[in-house]
Amino acid sequence: MTAPKTLYDKIWDAHVAHEGDDGTCLLYIDRHLVHEVTSPQAFEGLRLAGRKVRAPEKTIAVPDHNVPTTLDRVSGVIANEESRIQVEALDKNAKDFGVHYYPVSDVRQGIVHIVGPEQGWTLPGMTVVCGDSHTATHGAFGALAHGIGTSEVEHVLATQTLIQRKGKNMKVEITGKLKPGVTAKDITLAVIGETGTGGGTGYVIEYCGEAIRDLSMEGRMTVCNMAIEGGARAGLIAPDETTFAYVKGRPHAPKGAQYEAALAWWKTLYTDEGAHFDKVVTLKGEDIQPVVTWGTSPEDVLPISAVVPAPESFEGGKVEAVKRAIAYMGLEVGQKLTDIKIDTVFIGSCTNGRIEDLRAAAAILKGKKVKDGMRAMVVPGSGLVRAQAEEEGLAQIFTDAGFEWRLAGCSMCLAMNPDQLAEGERCASTSNRNFEGRQGYKGRTHLVSPAMAAAAALTGHLTDVREMM
Amino acid sequence: MEKFQKITGVAAPMPLVNIDTDMIIPKVFLKTIKRSGLGANLFDEMRFDRQGNEIPDFVLNKPQYRDAEILVAGDNFGCGSSREHAPWAIRDFGIKCVISTSFADIFFNNCFKNGILPIVMPQEVVDTLMADAEKGSNARMTINLEAQEVTTSDGQVFEFEVDPFRKHCLLEGLDDIGLTLAHEASIDMFEEAAAQSRPWV
Numbered sequence: 001m002t003a004p005k006t007l008y009d010k011i012w013d014a015h016v017a018h019e020g021d022d023g024t025c026l027l028y029i030d031r032h033l034v035h036e037v038t039s040p041q042a043f044e045g046l047r048l049a050g051r052k053v054r055a056p057e058k059t060i061a062v063p064d065h066n067v068p069t070t071l072d073r074v075s076g077v078i079a080n081e082e083s084r085i086q087v088e089a090l091d092k093n094a095k096d097f098g099v100h101y102y103p104v105s106d107v108r109q110g111i112v113h114i115v116g117p118e119q120g121w122t123l124p125g126m127t128v129v130c131g132d133s134h135t136a137t138h139g140a141f142g143a144l145a146h147g148i149g150t151s152e153v154e155h156v157l158a159t160q161t162l163i164q165r166k167g168k169n170m171k172v173e174i175t176g177k178l179k180p181g182v183t184a185k186d187i188t189l190a191v192i193g194e195t196g197t198g199g200g201t202g203y204v205i206e207y208c209g210e211a212i213r214d215l216s217m218e219g220r221m222t223v224c225n226m227a228i229e230g231g232a233r234a235g236l237i238a239p240d241e242t243t244f245a246y247v248k249g250r251p252h253a254p255k256g257a258q259y260e261a262a263l264a265w266w267k268t269l270y271t272d273e274g275a276h277f278d279k280v281v282t283l284k285g286e287d288i289q290p291v292v293t294w295g296t297s298p299e300d301v302l303p304i305s306a307v308v309p310a311p312e313s314f315e316g317g318k319v320e321a322v323k324r325a326i327a328y329m330g331l332e333v334g335q336k337l338t339d340i341k342i343d344t345v346f347i348g349s350c351t352n353g354r355i356e357d358l359r360a361a362a363a364i365l366k367g368k369k370v371k372d373g374m375r376a377m378v379v380p381g382s383g384l385v386r387a388q389a390e391e392e393g394l395a396q397i398f399t400d401a402g403f404e405w406r407l408a409g410c411s412m413c414l415a416m417n418p419d420q421l422a423e424g425e426r427c428a429s430t431s432n433r434n435f436e437g438r439q440g441y442k443g444r445t446h447l448v449s450p451a452m453a454a455a456a457a458l459t460g461h462l463t464d465v466r467e468m469m
Numbered sequence: 470m471e472k473f474q475k476i477t478g479v480a481a482p483m484p485l486v487n488i489d490t491d492m493i494i495p496k497v498f499l500k501t502i503k504r505s506g507l508g509a510n511l512f513d514e515m516r517f518d519r520q521g522n523e524i525p526d527f528v529l530n531k532p533q534y535r536d537a538e539i540l541v542a543g544d545n546f547g548c549g550s551s552r553e554h555a556p557w558a559i560r561d562f563g564i565k566c567v568i569s570t571s572f573a574d575i576f577f578n579n580c581f582k583n584g585i586l587p588i589v590m591p592q593e594v595v596d597t598l599m600a601d602a603e604k605g606s607n608a609r610m611t612i613n614l615e616a617q618e619v620t621t622s623d624g625q626v627f628e629f630e631v632d633p634f635r636k637h638c639l640l641e642g643l644d645d646i647g648l649t650l651a652h653e654a655s656i657d658m659f660e661e662a663a664a665q666s667r668p669w670v
């Protein structure tokens with residue numbers, strides 16, 4: 001009998017194209033997602049070496065990081081010279097090398113990690129890479145997915161493989177049921193709060209347990225998206241009926257007999273009884289509360305009912321880091337998190353820019369108005385999410401409440417396009433990184449779930465969404 | 470990467486020491502989305518005046534050195550930032566080999582990744598090669614990587630050292646991608662098997 005395997009072991013083993021004497025492997029890549037920021041020099045490298053994209057049919061490109069999200073982008077050119085050049089370069093590279101492409105003008109355009117699953121490019125058991133650390137998102141399908149650098153992008157374009165060594169197995173189990181008002185975002189933040197940002201380094205995480213099983217695909221993507229903030233290059237969730245139902249009928253998902261064959265294999269993708277994990281973390285679903293980040297690291301997480309912690313309550317180098325974070329964030333030790341005033345609310349990003357996220361926020365906002373003076377913005381993760389939200393009447397709820405209703409892109413998740421925080425501005429954001437300057441020079445970010453972001457928009461301060469339900 | 474075998478070509482003399490990466494390719498050219506085309510701006514501030522006109526005295530502007538494939542340079546060549554744009558610019562201009570008494574570490578490594586052979590020689594050899602380079606376009610120097618020899622236009626031969634693995638990669642034109650492509654048969658086989666077992670991919 002073969003030794004029991006984890007889900008990660010199974011996907012890994014199914015993709016090793018070559019193994020060197022020293023254990024270095026060539027891992028075959030099933031899907032390569034490409035965006036405009038990390039790909040230009042990679043394509044250029046191919047040109048210089050006279051190489052082609054080995055598998056253009058497995059390569060999917062979409063501009064997202066740099067694109068403006070204002071409604072006038074359809075007519076206008078991108079004002080920022082460098083951004084424009086990068087987007088134009090992707091237009092040209094996609095055409096020259098014959099890869100699948102969703103240009104800015106295409107309704108299917110959006111954040112690469114939202115477009116991939118939406119179009120059925122991401123399927124269970126696949127290896128997926130992208131020159132972007134949040135590629136972990138695709139792990140929600142039981143795909144081995146992680147971010148790579150530009151030289152690796154070129155390597156995958158040319159060879160459809162990646163030079164890799166196998167990581168270790170880590171299990172994160174969320175038992176039981178979530179309480180009302182607690183979402184996938186709270187799970188993933190709570191896990192990082194527990195393990196720290198380095199807790200997953202060197203590991204591939206498999207998320208499991210009843211609370212994970214109960215999540216929709218959207219929620220699972222939110223959880224896996226932030227595996228990287230916990231240090232893990234990839235996060236995985238075993239595919240099940242929820243996964244199969246989501247995948248079925250997507251434009252690039254298999255059809256007919258092929259679907260049946262695929263399904264048969266997908267059903268074998270789970271961790272065998274007795275398989276070995278190098279590290280295990282368990283949280284009780286019912287213990288998880290709506291959380292927010294107060295500092296400048298995703299591990300600076302606390303339940304919304306808590307207060308800003310004292311630096312002395314930490315150990316080692318973290319004491320200094322916390323002092324710096326509190327100063328940067330303009331907070332007082334002991335201040336109630338619910339007393340923190342907010343200027344801006346951003347709902348979007350590859351963490352929380354899917355339809356379910358917009359529904360959760362709209363449910364809180366329905367029939368209400370954002371606090372006076374608040375800048376509030378919803379940026380759907382893709383053109384199709386946007387269209388669906390309009391059809392469901394969500395867009396109307398947002399605009400009635402005083403939110404800006406934008407076009408798809410990374411937007412205020414990172415300060416690379418016009419959507420940025422001004423110096424000192426404080427934002428309740430559904431994105432994934434609260435680093436110094438991430439959303440704009442000296443901007444201050446509190447990471448929250450979409451429902452919590454909506455609640456903060458209504459009150460003008462961080463708010464426990466459970467009081468509004 | 471193109472295979473580096475034997476080159477016989479014009480060597481341009483740049484006796485200046487501490488030629489840094491900012492001289493090789495100034496910061497303003499780093500915003501590019503490309504790594505090709507940088508040759509046009511190689512040594513930009515030394516090569517062109519503020520109006521963009523060529524400075525006739527600069528070595529690579531002189532008719533006899535415009536097609537140089539070898540650079541003989543002063544000590545500590547390539548110091549400064551880690552920008553890979555520096556070797557990209559050098560290679561794009563057409564220079565495949567740089568000879569000096571010493572190189573900055575990162576630049577030295579970056580050269581091999583980009584098909585450029587950096588050769589370290591003792592001072593007196595560099596002096597001899599510099600004098601040879603100054604003879605202009607009729608004096609052609611030969612770099613034989615296989616034999617690890619530099620031959621001057623008048624037939625003097627000097628041996629040089631090179632790391633065996635890097636030599637192998639340069640000779641075969643192998644970068645990381647090249648090395649992987651050496652296993653192309655395995656990739657082909659994998660792909661064929663996967664097309665059977667997982668045809669939907």
Ligand code: SF4
Pocket residue numbers: 064065111112113132134349350351409410413414431432
């Ligand atoms: S939304 Fe943010 S995290 Fe996601 S791909 Fe864009 S920039 Fe990266």
